Amino acid sequence: MTDDRSSLSALAGQRVEYGSRGGAAAGTDPFALFTQWFREAQDEIGEANAMLLATAAADGPDARIVLLKGFAPAGFTFFTNYGSAKGRQIAADPRVALVFPWHGMHRQVRVQGIAERTSAAESDAYFAQRPRGAQIGARASRQSQPVASREAMQEAYDRVAAEFADTAVPRPAEWGGYRVAVHRIEFWQGQANRFHDRFAYTAVQGPAALDEAGDWTLTRLDP
Structure with missing residues (x-):
């Protein structure tokens, strides 16, 4: 039997x-800083676009990993089934949080904002550029x-694959x-002696585009 006390020690x-x-270094534009950090993460670690999505469930917080599929001044985009647990939770309370855990770079980015559905056209x-197998899976699941x-x-x-065997999968x-x-985005850079760099941008008017000049306050935080 494993000695749990030794393991915990x-x-x-x-x-x-x-x-x-x-x-x-924190600049005046959080979107430009995120773009820089994301590009560096893509060069250094696998699946830099993997992010934790936290939502509010009826019985408490819920969280899971999803993949970032686009970011722009309008916000951060991901795709899923609207009837999934996260989809139902967002429908009930659209306030969400994202975390990019770039451990290999000693970096973390935290985002708080409001989730809204993208247009049907988007x-x-x-969906049209997803691999065919993933398209079938989305319809079957x-x-x-x-x-x-x-x-x-x-x-x-298999039923869905047969149904659309000779045509595009809608x-x-x-x-x-x-x-x-986004209404708040925090950047964290690990430093020696756990005396880390932390700074947060907060949208003055609430959820807003990341590059709206004058809409953000920058605050450096104690580690």
């Missing part, structure tokens, strides 16, 4: 020393709903995009 002693990148355009077995899932997939009406309009 070893875990408590684990740590990574930060600070190899030097201090982080969802159609993204009742995301987050109970399913009897893996075999039942495969049967549903986007399901219940599948599409969300764009998170």
